[in-house]
Structures are given as structure tokens and as C-alpha cells.
Amino acid sequence: MLEMFRKRGFRPYSGVWELTLRCNMNCLHCGSRAGRARGDELTIDELLRLADDLAELGGRYITLSGGEPLLRREWPVLARRLVQNGVTTNMISNGFIFHEQQLAMAREVGLRNMAFSVDGDEEIHDHIRNKPGSFKRVMEAIDLCVGVDYPPSVVTHITNANMHKLEDMARMLIDRGVRRWQVQTGFEAGNLSDHPELILEAATLETVVPEVVRLMQAYRSRLHIEAADDMGYFTEEDEVLRGRGEASQYWLGCQAGINVIGIEANGNIKGCLSMQSPDFVEGNVRTESLREIWFKEGNFAYTRNFKVDNLGGFCRDCAFNEFCRGGCSWNAYLHGKGTGKFANRYCLYQVRELAKRDSKT
Numbered sequence: 436m437l438e439m440f441r442k443r444g445f446r447p448y449s450g451v452w453e454l455t456l457r458c459n460m461n462c463l464h465c466g467s468r469a470g471r472a473r474g475d476e477l478t479i480d481e482l483l484r485l486a487d488d489l490a491e492l493g494g495r496y497i498t499l500s501g502g503e504p505l506l507r508r509e510w511p512v513l514a515r516r517l518v519q520n521g522v523t524t525n526m527i528s529n530g531f532i533f534h535e536q537q538l539a540m541a542r543e544v545g546l547r548n549m550a551f552s553v554d555g556d557e558e559i560h561d562h563i564r565n566k567p568g569s570f571k572r573v574m575e576a577i578d579l580c581v582g583v584d585y586p587p588s589v590v591t592h593i594t595n596a597n598m599h600k601l602e603d604m605a606r607m608l609i610d611r612g613v614r615r616w617q618v619q620t621g622f623e624a625g626n627l628s629d630h631p632e633l634i635l636e637a638a639t640l641e642t643v644v645p646e647v648v649r650l651m652q653a654y655r656s657r658l659h660i661e662a663a664d665d666m667g668y669f670t671e672e673d674e675v676l677r678g679r680g681e682a683s684q685y686w687l688g689c690q691a692g693i694n695v696i697g698i699e700a701n702g703n704i705k706g707c708l709s710m711q712s713p714d715f716v717e718g719n720v721r722t723e724s725l726r727e728i729w730f731k732e733g734n735f736a737y738t739r740n741f742k743v744d745n746l747g748g749f750c751r752d753c754a755f756n757e758f759c760r761g762g763c764s765w766n767a768y769l770h771g772k773g774t775g776k777f778a779n780r781y782c783l784y785q786v787r788e789l790a791k792r793d794s795k796t
Contacts, residue, residue: 437688437739437741440693440694441739445692445693445694445729445730445735445739446492446493446494446694447489447492447493447494447694447695447696447729448493448494448495448496448694448695449494449495449496449497449694449695449696450489450494450496450497450498450695450696450697450698450707450708451497451498451500451697451698451707451708451709452497452498452499452500452697452698452708453467453500453501453502453504453697453698453699453700453708454482454499454500454501454502454504454507454510454513454700455472455473455476455501455502455503455504455506455507455700456469456470456471456472456473456476456501456502456699456700457469457470457471457472457501457502457503457506457507458470458501458502458503458506458529459503459506459529459531459532459566460503460529460531460564460565460566460569461565461566461626462529462563462564462565462626463562463563463564463565463626463627463629463630463633464554464563464592464594464621464625464626464627464630464633465625465626465627466622466624466625466626466627466709466711467502467625467711468625468626469501469502469503470502472502472700473699473700473701475701476700476701477700477701477702477720477721479509479512479513481702481720481721482509482512482513483512483513483516485698485702485720485725486513486516486517486520486522487516487520488720488724488725488726489517489520489522489696489698489725490517490520490521490522491726492725492726492729494522494696495521495522495523496522496523496524497517497522497523497524497525498524498525498526498527498550499513499514499524499525499526499527500526500527500708501528502700503528503529503531503532504526504527504528505526505528505532505533505537506532507700510526511540511543511544514526514541514544514545514546515544515545518544518545518546523547524545524546524547525546525547525548525549525550525588526541526546526549526550527549527550527551527552527590528549528550528551528552528576529551529552529564529569529573530551530552530569530572530573530575530576530577531566531569531572531573533549533551533572533576533579534576534579535579538579538580538583538585541585542583542585548580548585548586548587548588548615549576549580549585549587549588550587550588550589550590550615550617551573551576551577551587551588551589551590552573552589552590552591552592553570553573553589553590553591553604553608554591554592554594554596554597555591555596555597555600555604556570556600556603556604556607557570557571559596559597559600560573562596563592563594563596563597563633574611577589577611577612577613578611578612581611581612581613586612586613586614586615587613588613588614588615588616588617589608589613589615589616589617590616590617590618590619591604591616591617591618591619592619592620592621593618593619593620593621593635593643594621594627594633594634594635595632595633595634595635595639596633598635598639598642598643601618601643601646601647601650602646602650604616605650605654605658605660608658609654609657609658613658614657614658614659615658615659615661616658616659616660616661617660617661617662617663618647618660618661618662618663618666619662619663619665619666620635620643620663620665620666620766620781621633621634621635622665622709622765622766622769623769623770624711624765624769625711635781637780637781637782637785637786638786640666640781640782640783640786641783641786641787643666644662644666644667644670644672644676644783645672647660647662647666647676648672648675648676651675651676652675662676664686664689664690664762664763665762665763665765665766665781666781666783667686667762667782667783667784668685668686668755668759668762668782668783668784669685669686669755669758669759669782669784670783670784670787672783673685673686685758686758686759686762687758688738688741688758688759688760689707689738689760689761689762689763689764690738691705691706691707691710691735691737691738691764691765692706692707692717692734692735692737692738692739693706693735693738693739695707696729697709697710699716701719702719702720702721703716703718703719704716704717704718704719704720704725704728704729705717706735706737706738706764707764707765709765710764710765710768711765712768714768715737717731717734717735718731718734737764737768737777738760738764741760743756743757745761745776745777746760746761746767746776746777746778747771747774747775747776747777747778748770748771748774748776748778748780749778749782749785749788749789750762750767750777750778750779750782750785751776751778753784753785755784759782760777761777761778761779762779762781762782763779763781764777766779766780766781767779
């Protein structure tokens, strides 16, 4: 599988760009512990140069993120440049300061759409967001977009607080006019590592994944539900999870550093922005060009130079190890970092195989 990617060539086809680490919330599940801006965030001239370099390397899809990206005053200038360069651009926001002026600017500069983070009903959302009134504000933001036929998307972290509320959420989003919903599991990092009561146990995937698949199939004509790359792998449910509810398609391994890029607000380049560890910083655009970082021999080795020996635990001897490569690399790193190996516990196939073994003992 890796040989196929090598022949095709590594390109930063899609990615997430952190405009600032500054945030107006202190969410309990925030993997980056956002709050204050990084002290050395890129200037607008540096942002625009990087936007040009990214497009020149083949970047085609970018999500502007944070922190809270709307707090970066120059966001429309960067978004406009990306769009002018042929990069399909959207933004994910907590919605708290999204209003008519922000909506007009998003449409003017050519953002494909706005995505908003929603974590449950009002009680659950305000608790997770650690900010009273946040649910009301994000619903107002969604309504603003729907009201002018600018369809918003929603992103949800599945935690113990909302795992049994997914049906209610699907119906709520449909009633609000939302047509796209991405769900993902919360990572055991950042603020969430301080709140173990919210972290899903691996065994709960036996409940969560079939429920996500059921909702995908039940609501496919009204709500396009996508499962993030931290959910799966290699079970019968994967045909729906990876096929987006229609075609049969299995997990092809983590794309960080292969087709995916993560950009931090200070110019650090990673394979995926979720990887909140200096271990995954491959370079900085202030000292090297993006091209030099992207093509440097030895960079992004965890995916580009993957070997089965990199894996530990169940993943090491799994029948799908060469294809799966440990699933989501960030989850696999978090679960195996004490051993120096990648070992991903958030795998439904693993959960079921281990349950079979236990039933025989």
C-alpha cells in the first residue's frame, strides 16, 4: 500500500491550518489546550507566502482552525488568497462570535462553508465548552447560515457525556437545517486528559460505532454523516464508515504526511494538526521552505517509512497490520508512547478479537 502512495507521490492534498492558538473558550476536550495566542505566530505576509507555497505543492482542501480562527483579525485576507490559489477552503469555529458581518465576509472571500463544533444538547454542550450560553450562540450561528442558504457543517467529539445522545443530536441538526455532520472520538490528550470521566473506554466502541453506522444509514437522505479517521477499522461496519454510507471501501492507513498536512500558527509543519506533540514537528517555514520540509528525507517517517516493527500490542501481530498501520497515528502514539511503539486501542476489530479470546479462557 505504501508503495502505491510513493509511486503517486506525497502531496499535501488536504489539511488543517491553525490560524491562532488564542481562544475565547476553555473546552474540556481541547487537545491543544487553546487559550492564549502563541508568542511567535506568523505575520500576515508570512501567512500569504505560505498560502502560495501550499497551493504550489498541490494543496487543494484546507480547513482554517484554531484556537478560535475568527479571533485572528487577518483571517479573511488569508482565506481570500487560498481561494484565489484554487484551494477549497472552509473554517471550523465554536460560533461564539460568529455574526452577520462574519457571515458576509465568509461568503465574500469564498469560503466553501462554515463548520461549527456542537457537543450535545444545551446542558452537555455548555458543560463541555466550559462557557454558559455557548450552545445558544452556536445555534444562532447555524441559523444565520441556514437562513441565507449557506449550509453549515457540524463537528462533534464523542465522549462519555454524549455517546448515548447521538440520535437526539442527529434529529436536532436535521431540524436546524444542517446537512453535514462529522463525528470523532475524543483523544486522550490536552484538556481531555485532565477529565478521565469523559474519555471513552475502548470497549464502548462496540456501542458507539454501530450506532454511528445506524445513523448514517437511517438519515443518509437528510444528513450526510462522516466518521473521522480515528474510528473503525476492518469490521463489517467499515464498509459504511469509509464508504460514507454508500460504497464499500476499507481503511487505507493514516494519511498524515502522505496526503495530509497540519500547520501550526507559528509555522511549525506536521503531518496532522491533531498531533499535539513536538515529536511530530518536521520543520518550521521561517527556517526552511515548505517544499524543503515536505520533501526532506526522513520527515514524516511514522507513515512514509512505516515498518510493522513500529507497532506494539495487539497491532503488532494483527492480520491487517501492513494495511492499517495502527489506525490513527495520533491515537496509536498516545496509547503506545510508554513503550515507544504505536499501539491503538481505539479499534473495533481489536475490541472484538480480544473479546473472543477472553470468551475462550
